[in-house]
Amino acid sequence: MSVMVDIKSVHKSFGSLEVLKGIDLAVHTGEVTVILGPSGSGKSTLLRTVNHLEKVDRGAISVDGVLVGYRRSGDKLYELPEREVLRQRTRIGFVFQNFNLFPHLTVLDNVIEAPVAALKRPRKEAVESARRLLDRVGLADKADAYPRHLSGGQQQRVAIARALALEPRLLLFDEPTSALDPELVGEVLDVIKDLARQGTTMIVVTHEIGFAREVADTVVFMDDGRIVEQGPPADVLDAPQHERTRSFLSKVL
Ligand code: ADP
Numbered sequence: 001m002s003v004m005v006d007i008k009s010v011h012k013s014f015g016s017l018e019v020l021k022g023i024d025l026a027v028h029t030g031e032v033t034v035i036l037g038p039s040g041s042g043k044s045t046l047l048r049t050v051n052h053l054e055k056v057d058r059g060a061i062s063v064d065g066v067l068v069g070y071r072r073s074g075d076k077l078y079e080l081p082e083r084e085v086l087r088q089r090t091r092i093g094f095v096f097q098n099f100n101l102f103p104h105l106t107v108l109d110n111v112i113e114a115p116v117a118a119l120k121r122p123r124k125e126a127v128e129s130a131r132r133l134l135d136r137v138g139l140a141d142k143a144d145a146y147p148r149h150l151s152g153g154q155q156q157r158v159a160i161a162r163a164l165a166l167e168p169r170l171l172l173f174d175e176p177t178s179a180l181d182p183e184l185v186g187e188v189l190d191v192i193k194d195l196a197r198q199g200t201t202m203i204v205v206t207h208e209i210g211f212a213r214e215v216a217d218t219v220v221f222m223d224d225g226r227i228v229e230q231g232p233p234a235d236v237l238d239a240p241q242h243e244r245t246r247s248f249l250s251k252v253l
Protein backbone atom coordinates (compact mmCIF):
# COMPACT_ATOMS: atom_id res chain seq x y z
CA MET A 1 0.00 0.00 0.00
CA SER A 2 1.35 3.43 -0.85
CA VAL A 3 2.42 5.85 1.82
CA MET A 4 0.78 9.30 1.77
CA VAL A 5 2.64 10.81 4.71
CA ASP A 6 6.06 9.60 5.73
CA ILE A 7 7.43 11.10 8.93
CA LYS A 8 10.99 10.15 9.80
CA SER A 9 12.79 11.00 13.00
CA VAL A 10 11.18 14.42 13.31
CA HIS A 11 12.38 16.75 16.05
CA LYS A 12 10.94 20.12 16.88
CA SER A 13 11.70 22.56 19.69
CA PHE A 14 10.24 25.86 20.75
CA GLY A 15 13.19 27.61 22.40
CA SER A 16 14.57 25.16 24.93
CA LEU A 17 11.35 23.08 25.00
CA GLU A 18 11.64 19.99 22.83
CA VAL A 19 8.08 19.23 21.75
CA LEU A 20 8.70 16.46 19.20
CA LYS A 21 11.49 14.11 20.27
CA GLY A 22 11.92 11.89 17.23
CA ILE A 23 8.64 10.96 15.60
CA ASP A 24 8.40 8.15 13.05
CA LEU A 25 5.03 7.55 11.44
CA ALA A 26 3.74 6.33 8.09
CA VAL A 27 0.20 7.15 7.01
CA HIS A 28 -1.05 4.96 4.18
CA THR A 29 -3.19 6.18 1.32
CA GLY A 30 -6.88 5.64 2.00
CA GLU A 31 -6.39 5.01 5.71
CA VAL A 32 -7.47 6.82 8.85
CA THR A 33 -4.88 7.45 11.55
CA VAL A 34 -6.17 8.63 14.92
CA ILE A 35 -3.73 10.33 17.29
CA LEU A 36 -4.48 10.22 21.00
CA GLY A 37 -2.52 11.65 23.88
CA PRO A 38 -2.59 14.01 26.81
CA SER A 39 -2.65 17.76 26.41
CA GLY A 40 0.82 19.12 25.65
CA SER A 41 2.14 15.85 24.20
CA GLY A 42 2.82 17.45 20.79
CA LYS A 43 -0.18 16.29 18.75
CA SER A 44 -1.06 19.69 17.27
CA THR A 45 2.57 20.49 16.58
CA LEU A 46 2.92 17.21 14.69
CA LEU A 47 -0.15 17.97 12.54
CA ARG A 48 1.17 21.46 11.90
CA THR A 49 4.51 20.15 10.67
CA VAL A 50 2.69 17.91 8.17
CA ASN A 51 0.85 20.95 6.84
CA HIS A 52 4.07 23.04 6.88
CA LEU A 53 2.63 25.47 9.40
CA GLU A 54 5.69 24.59 11.49
CA LYS A 55 9.16 23.75 10.22
CA VAL A 56 10.96 20.72 11.56
CA ASP A 57 14.37 21.13 13.21
CA ARG A 58 15.57 17.69 12.23
CA GLY A 59 14.16 14.69 10.40
CA ALA A 60 12.07 14.49 7.26
CA ILE A 61 8.45 14.61 6.24
CA SER A 62 7.19 13.73 2.82
CA VAL A 63 3.61 14.14 1.69
CA ASP A 64 2.56 12.28 -1.43
CA GLY A 65 6.18 11.76 -2.32
CA VAL A 66 7.29 15.38 -1.94
CA LEU A 67 9.98 15.82 0.67
CA VAL A 68 9.43 18.77 2.92
CA GLY A 69 12.29 19.46 5.29
CA TYR A 70 15.15 17.50 6.67
CA ARG A 71 18.46 17.79 8.40
CA ARG A 72 20.91 15.04 9.15
CA SER A 73 23.03 15.89 12.14
CA GLY A 74 25.64 18.35 11.01
CA ASP A 75 24.06 18.93 7.60
CA LYS A 76 22.49 22.13 6.42
CA LEU A 77 18.70 22.11 6.68
CA TYR A 78 17.06 21.39 3.38
CA GLU A 79 13.80 23.28 3.03
CA LEU A 80 11.16 23.26 0.38
CA PRO A 81 10.91 26.65 -1.36
CA GLU A 82 8.08 28.80 0.02
CA ARG A 83 6.15 28.76 -3.25
CA GLU A 84 6.17 24.96 -3.23
CA VAL A 85 5.10 24.93 0.44
CA LEU A 86 2.07 27.05 -0.44
CA ARG A 87 1.24 24.86 -3.40
CA GLN A 88 1.43 21.72 -1.26
CA ARG A 89 -0.66 23.27 1.49
CA THR A 90 -3.53 23.73 -0.95
CA ARG A 91 -3.55 19.94 -1.36
CA ILE A 92 -3.89 19.29 2.37
CA GLY A 93 -7.14 20.12 4.16
CA PHE A 94 -6.92 21.26 7.78
CA VAL A 95 -9.93 21.34 10.10
CA PHE A 96 -9.36 23.19 13.37
CA GLN A 97 -10.97 22.84 16.77
CA ASN A 98 -12.55 26.30 16.51
CA PHE A 99 -13.82 26.06 12.90
CA ASN A 100 -12.00 29.26 11.80
CA LEU A 101 -14.69 30.26 9.32
CA PHE A 102 -14.63 33.77 7.87
CA PRO A 103 -17.37 35.51 9.91
CA HIS A 104 -18.12 38.18 7.28
CA LEU A 105 -18.67 35.62 4.48
CA THR A 106 -21.73 33.44 3.90
CA VAL A 107 -21.41 29.69 4.14
CA LEU A 108 -21.19 29.40 0.35
CA ASP A 109 -18.55 32.13 0.11
CA ASN A 110 -16.52 30.45 2.85
CA VAL A 111 -16.46 27.26 0.81
CA ILE A 112 -15.57 28.88 -2.56
CA GLU A 113 -12.99 31.31 -1.15
CA ALA A 114 -9.93 29.05 -1.44
CA PRO A 115 -10.77 27.43 -4.80
CA VAL A 116 -11.35 30.85 -6.36
CA ALA A 117 -8.50 32.74 -4.62
CA ALA A 118 -5.83 30.04 -4.38
CA LEU A 119 -6.65 27.66 -7.23
CA LYS A 120 -8.07 30.33 -9.59
CA ARG A 121 -11.16 28.25 -10.32
CA PRO A 122 -13.92 30.03 -12.23
CA ARG A 123 -16.50 31.25 -9.72
CA LYS A 124 -19.43 29.45 -11.36
CA GLU A 125 -17.63 26.13 -11.26
CA ALA A 126 -16.57 26.71 -7.63
CA VAL A 127 -20.16 27.51 -6.65
CA GLU A 128 -21.48 24.33 -8.25
CA SER A 129 -18.89 22.24 -6.50
CA ALA A 130 -19.50 24.05 -3.18
CA ARG A 131 -23.22 23.31 -3.37
CA ARG A 132 -22.46 19.62 -3.88
CA LEU A 133 -20.12 19.65 -0.87
CA LEU A 134 -22.66 21.44 1.32
CA ASP A 135 -25.20 18.82 0.34
CA ARG A 136 -22.71 16.13 1.30
CA VAL A 137 -22.31 17.54 4.82
CA GLY A 138 -26.09 18.02 5.13
CA LEU A 139 -26.13 21.82 4.84
CA ALA A 140 -27.51 22.48 1.37
CA ASP A 141 -30.13 24.80 2.87
CA LYS A 142 -27.57 26.95 4.73
CA ALA A 143 -25.58 28.23 1.74
CA ASP A 144 -26.64 31.85 2.25
CA ALA A 145 -26.44 31.90 6.07
CA TYR A 146 -23.65 33.56 8.00
CA PRO A 147 -21.55 31.43 10.37
CA ARG A 148 -22.87 33.23 13.49
CA HIS A 149 -26.35 31.93 12.70
CA LEU A 150 -25.21 28.31 12.70
CA SER A 151 -24.67 25.91 15.59
CA GLY A 152 -21.12 24.80 16.35
CA GLY A 153 -21.77 21.44 14.71
CA GLN A 154 -23.05 23.12 11.56
CA GLN A 155 -20.06 25.50 11.50
CA GLN A 156 -17.68 22.57 11.79
CA ARG A 157 -19.45 20.79 8.93
CA VAL A 158 -19.00 23.95 6.82
CA ALA A 159 -15.32 23.91 7.77
CA ILE A 160 -15.10 20.32 6.51
CA ALA A 161 -16.84 21.27 3.24
CA ARG A 162 -14.40 24.17 2.90
CA ALA A 163 -11.44 21.83 3.40
CA LEU A 164 -12.87 19.40 0.82
CA ALA A 165 -13.28 22.20 -1.73
CA LEU A 166 -9.54 22.07 -2.36
CA GLU A 167 -9.86 18.41 -3.34
CA PRO A 168 -7.17 17.54 -0.84
CA ARG A 169 -5.13 14.37 -0.98
CA LEU A 170 -4.98 14.44 2.78
CA LEU A 171 -7.25 15.77 5.52
CA LEU A 172 -5.95 16.76 8.94
CA PHE A 173 -8.33 17.23 11.87
CA ASP A 174 -7.16 18.79 15.13
CA GLU A 175 -9.72 17.94 17.83
CA PRO A 176 -12.64 18.71 15.50
CA THR A 177 -15.30 18.09 18.15
CA SER A 178 -13.61 19.43 21.29
CA ALA A 179 -15.30 22.84 21.10
CA LEU A 180 -18.78 21.38 20.56
CA ASP A 181 -21.62 20.81 22.97
CA PRO A 182 -21.93 17.04 23.52
CA GLU A 183 -25.16 16.74 21.56
CA LEU A 184 -23.46 18.19 18.45
CA VAL A 185 -20.43 15.89 18.43
CA GLY A 186 -22.21 13.04 16.64
CA GLU A 187 -23.21 15.00 13.53
CA VAL A 188 -19.59 16.05 12.93
CA LEU A 189 -18.19 12.57 13.59
CA ASP A 190 -20.78 11.15 11.16
CA VAL A 191 -19.44 13.39 8.38
CA ILE A 192 -15.88 12.28 9.14
CA LYS A 193 -16.96 8.62 9.20
CA ASP A 194 -18.59 9.11 5.84
CA LEU A 195 -15.32 10.49 4.43
CA ALA A 196 -13.49 7.51 5.88
CA ARG A 197 -15.85 5.10 4.15
CA GLN A 198 -15.08 6.82 0.87
CA GLY A 199 -11.38 6.18 1.36
CA THR A 200 -10.20 9.68 2.27
CA THR A 201 -6.73 9.69 3.79
CA MET A 202 -6.98 11.37 7.18
CA ILE A 203 -5.09 12.07 10.36
CA VAL A 204 -7.49 12.84 13.19
CA VAL A 205 -6.43 14.11 16.61
CA THR A 206 -9.31 13.40 18.96
CA HIS A 207 -10.26 12.18 22.41
CA GLU A 208 -13.29 10.32 21.02
CA ILE A 209 -12.27 6.75 21.75
CA GLY A 210 -15.46 5.23 20.33
CA PHE A 211 -14.82 7.01 17.05
CA ALA A 212 -11.22 5.77 17.04
CA ARG A 213 -12.33 2.21 17.63
CA GLU A 214 -14.88 2.35 14.83
CA VAL A 215 -13.02 4.31 12.17
CA ALA A 216 -9.26 4.18 12.71
CA ASP A 217 -7.02 1.86 10.75
CA THR A 218 -4.17 2.89 13.02
CA VAL A 219 -4.28 4.41 16.50
CA VAL A 220 -1.22 6.32 17.65
CA PHE A 221 -0.69 7.16 21.31
CA MET A 222 1.64 10.11 21.95
CA ASP A 223 3.07 11.27 25.24
CA ASP A 224 5.75 13.85 25.95
CA GLY A 225 6.82 14.34 22.32
CA ARG A 226 7.10 10.67 21.48
CA ILE A 227 4.94 7.94 20.00
CA VAL A 228 4.54 5.50 22.85
CA GLU A 229 2.71 2.90 20.80
CA GLN A 230 0.79 2.53 17.57
CA GLY A 231 -1.22 -0.18 15.88
CA PRO A 232 -4.74 -1.31 15.05
CA PRO A 233 -7.42 -0.04 17.48
CA ALA A 234 -7.95 -3.54 18.88
CA ASP A 235 -4.32 -3.58 20.02
CA VAL A 236 -3.77 -0.04 21.23
CA LEU A 237 -7.21 0.55 22.75
CA ASP A 238 -8.09 -2.89 24.06
CA ALA A 239 -4.71 -4.40 24.85
CA PRO A 240 -2.25 -1.51 25.31
CA GLN A 241 1.31 -2.59 25.98
CA HIS A 242 2.45 0.46 27.88
CA GLU A 243 1.47 1.71 31.29
CA ARG A 244 1.22 5.31 30.04
CA THR A 245 -1.31 4.27 27.40
CA ARG A 246 -3.34 2.32 29.95
CA SER A 247 -3.32 5.22 32.36
CA PHE A 248 -4.44 7.69 29.66
CA LEU A 249 -7.21 5.41 28.41
CA SER A 250 -8.51 4.85 31.92
CA LYS A 251 -8.97 8.63 32.22
CA VAL A 252 -10.71 9.27 28.90
CA LEU A 253 -12.91 6.19 28.66
P1 ADP B 1 -1.10 18.98 22.14
O1 ADP B 1 -1.76 19.34 20.85
O2 ADP B 1 -0.78 17.53 22.26
O3 ADP B 1 -1.86 19.48 23.33
P2 ADP B 1 0.89 20.90 21.35
O4 ADP B 1 1.56 20.40 20.14
O5 ADP B 1 -0.14 21.97 21.16
O6 ADP B 1 0.32 19.69 22.20
O7 ADP B 1 1.96 21.51 22.34
C1 ADP B 1 3.07 20.77 22.81
C2 ADP B 1 3.93 21.68 23.67
O8 ADP B 1 4.50 22.69 22.85
C3 ADP B 1 3.16 22.42 24.76
O9 ADP B 1 3.98 22.48 25.90
C4 ADP B 1 2.94 23.79 24.18
O10 ADP B 1 2.83 24.75 25.18
C5 ADP B 1 4.18 23.98 23.34
N1 ADP B 1 3.97 24.85 22.16
C6 ADP B 1 3.13 24.61 21.14
N2 ADP B 1 3.21 25.57 20.20
C7 ADP B 1 4.13 26.46 20.66
C8 ADP B 1 4.66 27.69 20.15
N3 ADP B 1 4.28 28.18 18.96
N4 ADP B 1 5.59 28.32 20.90
C9 ADP B 1 5.99 27.82 22.10
N5 ADP B 1 5.54 26.67 22.62
C10 ADP B 1 4.62 25.99 21.92
Ligand code: MG
Residues within 6 Å of the ligand: 043, 044, 045, 174
Ligand atom coordinates in the same frame (compact mmCIF):
# COMPACT_ATOMS: atom_id res chain seq x y z
MG1 MG C 1 -3.57 20.23 20.46
